[in-house]
Amino acid sequence: GDSVTQMEGPVTLSEEAFLTINCTYTATGYPSLFWYVQYPGEGLQLLLKATKADDKGSNKGFEATYRKETTSFHLEKGSVQVSDSAVYFCALSDLRGSNYKLTFGKGTLLTVNP
């Protein structure tokens, strides 16, 4: 079945540091890939997405590129801010299989210190 593996946290960075959170996936079809973010005390919200190989999703300075050859979708940001402190979830939606369901990774807690 489909699965998502993301790097375990917690990740602690200083403000303006470079961020990478690794994500790899296993899917039987042609999945769309997503990064969701959960700020403290809130529900998840979509951060960015990519629907096919070599697509780059971007939002709020975050980027991730859909790499089919390495089955990866790593999240990056060049300069993190304190306000980026949150839990980040990588997810996939396989449109050939479970049409209406997302498969999530376990989440990575990011803490950014001033």
Next chain:
Amino acid sequence: IAGITQAPTSQILAAGRRMTLRCTQDMRHNAMYWYRQDLGLGLRLIHYSNTAGTTGKGEVPDGYSVSRANTDDFPLTLASAVPSQTSVYFCASSEFLTPGRQYFGPGTRLTVL
């Protein structure tokens, strides 16, 4: 636009009691979902509904039931709560053509003693 609302915000419940978590969306989305979030386990799908009148089982459906009488409401019922159901519960919805793009409610924190 409220999006998705959930009630209650939090609840402490005695084991064996029945509890219904409420979820309402005002976006007219076809699909709705219930997840539970546990530390170290991420989000796990409990039940889902692709359209009003239909429901399906997710990854961890045991001990939970749902109904979808109309487009807007998707209640989750614990018939006889057990301590292992202590968790944060999130409701979500999505449109038919963009199933991966889900909108989440603020969550219900449930503690079963």
